[in-house]
Amino acid sequence: MxxxxxxxxxxxxxxxxxxxxxxxxxxxxxxxxxxxxxxxxxxxxxxxxxxxxxxxxxxxxxxxxxxxxxxxxxxxxxxxxxxxxxxxxxxxxxxxxxxxxxxxxxxxxxxxxxxxxxxxxxxxxxxxxxxxxxxxxxxxxxxxxxSAPTPATAPAAAAPATAAPAAVVPTRPEPVTVVAGPVLAKPPVRKLARDLRVDLRLLTGTGPLGSITRADVQSAIEAPTTQPDVQFDASREQRIPVKGVRKLTAANMVASAFTAPHVTEFLTVDVTRGMRALDRLREQREWRDVRVSPLLLVAKAVLLAIRRHPMINSSWAGDEIVVKDYVNLGIAAATDRGLIVPTIKDAGRLPLRELADALNELVRTARAGRTTPADMSGGTFTITNVGVFGVDAGTPILPPGEAAILAFGAVRETPWVHKGKVKVRQVTTLSLSFDHRIIDGELGSRFLSDVGHVLADPEAALLAWS
CATH class of the missing domain: 2.40.50.100 (RNA polymerase II/Efflux pump adaptor protein, barrel-sandwich hybrid domain)
Incomplete structure (x- = not known):
């Protein structure tokens, strides 16, 4: 054997x-x-x-x-x-x-x-x-x-370092060769332009109907360039290989952006009462050892609004729409490896305390680089918290297979009209991108409005929807 x-x-x-x-x-x-x-x-x-x-x-x-x-x-x-x-x-x-x-x-x-x-x-x-x-x-x-290389053999095995190339000062930037398009030129003229590396789009034709002649191409070569020389120094450039999370993210975003017709709506909300509700929650004895962040309130608001509008939690499957009665809530997390989106499985069934624990564990695991592939699969709705970077709003791109994604902006003290008077209030902006094949403007607006109602007054929303 x-x-x-x-x-x-x-x-x-x-x-x-x-x-x-x-x-x-x-x-x-x-x-x-x-x-x-x-x-x-x-x-x-x-x-x-x-x-x-x-x-x-x-x-x-x-x-x-x-x-x-x-x-x-x-x-x-x-x-x-x-x-x-x-x-x-x-x-x-x-x-x-x-x-x-x-x-x-x-x-x-x-x-x-x-x-x-x-x-x-x-x-x-x-x-x-x-x-x-x-x-x-x-x-x-x-x-x-x-075996590990010994000091005596390691230098001989090492590859010689490649010196950075010297700075190059071209006399003329090399133009992109154009072999087809609206430019009028005969094939021999086009071949001459290719050989001389002349961009026909930059020339003014003197031939019949404004066509470009051989003389026009020759004149472009003989004419002195007025463009200043540009120095290229490879030693001052950084090349970052596209691989791992960044590579997959790029592929998914391109596929999503050119597959699903995106629509984005924005809603600015006075969340002063919501932030006060979180302060009261932190003061309770059983919550003192739990990290309570505004993202927890946003996640709860999303889960409540999905319960009222199930079509938000769906996906496009060609000849049918798949509406899920479970919510695998994705939370976009920035890590050293790039942006990842781990999910909280069946988040809609979790009580508020368990949801808070799941959010905190998700963040800790992502920052430690220990999120598994299984933890990042099966998402049905995603929240991206751009507010942690001080950003107010954005137009998030849908994760593949999901119908909507919510961006949560920074909570700021802002002059706001409250009860007929201008006061300083805590305000945030919500951005909802959705797949217009599944969600029309009315449904998207109602969902976004419901999320805003929970953030503006959690107690009233819970009483009204229970």
Whole structure:
């Protein structure tokens, strides 16, 4: 029976195809136990610890920390019978950790199978900004870390540093070549413009009907440029790889913005009474150890308003609208890894105290980078608290699969007409974006108004709706 087994990066669910090795939790030569965490991997969803498939001794690590590897790639080799004696270097191909039927990608237990193989995509070298080919099959690794480098060998193994390129001062910015469009020019003239890197859109034609001639192109080259020289210094530029949470967020936002017809409405609310209600809540003995924030009141207001307008909590499914009778409340959270949206499952059934505890735990977990993919899936309605950054309002983009999202702005002391007199009141602005295929203006307005009523006077709203 094969002693050394290779462990492949498993499918962590949600259609993910790659992950970044954040931190190895074991080293070559370590004895490990079954299900012991061996590596921390960041995916587009979350940072997760992956457990060992077998007990044994680590014989090789195939990937360095910071490497982005694709699902199904071997990342570690484990000697499952280290007491049987020494072995030569780990063989190139051994038994896979999740071998199975052809066409199936390895799956981490509990995350569900994928029926298609992960697609390899060229990655970008962050130092040079140029695509590099995907890693070779790890069954034949070009370099396998089997031991830590010694001081004597480390300098020789290190790659030479690449010096930053010198500043370039072009004599003329290179224009974009245009080969088609409303510009009148014959094919030979267009070819000449391409060869000379002249943008035909910037020229005034002297030929018939205003067409551009060869002489016009030649004149553009011979004419002195009045544009000042621009210096480009690569050493003063920063290139940030787009991966992980940022990559997934960008893809989702683009897909949502160009799929669902967004509409955004705004409502400015006097929340003085609501803030006083929170102060009274904090004074109660059973709430003294609980962090009570305005977001708690907003979340409760949203849940109450969804109960009155269930269509807000729905999704578009092509030939039908799916209305949910449960609310998985998403809370947008800014973290070091980027913006993530963990959810509170079935939040509509939680009493106020349990909702407060769930909100606080959600924030703590997100800031610690321990939000799991399961915690960020299945959302039905999202709240984004832009007020924590001092922002008054915005036009939030819908998370894919949701019909509405609410942005909660900063609570500010503002001159406000109250009972016929101008007084200083605490005021905030709510922004509701919704999918106009599902929610029309009337429904969106009624929902937003109900949320505002709860924030303006929680006690009266609860009495009126009970």
């Amino acid at each position: 094969t002693r050394i087994k290779q462990f492949d990066l498993p499918d962590l669910g949600e259609g993910l195809t790659e992950g970044e090795i954040l931190k190895w939790l074991v080293s070559v030569g370590d004895d490990i136990e079954l299900n012991q965490p061996i590596v921390e991997v960041e995916t587009a969803k979350a940072a997760v610890e992956i457990p060992a498939k077998w007990a044994g001794r680590v014989s090789a690590l195939f990937c360095e920390e910071g490497a982005v590897v694709e699902v199904g790639t071997a990342i570690i080799a484990i000697d499952t019978d280290p007491g049987a004696g020494d072995l030569p270097d780990p063989p190139a191909v051994e038994e896979s950790a999740q071998g199975g039927a052809p066409g199936r990608t390895p799956v981490l237990v509990g995350y569900g199978p994928r029926t298609t193989a992960a697609k390899r995509r060229p990655r970008r070298n962050p130092a040079l900004g140029t695509p590099v080919p995907a890693a070779q099959n790890p069954s034949h690794p070009a370099s396998v870390r089997t």
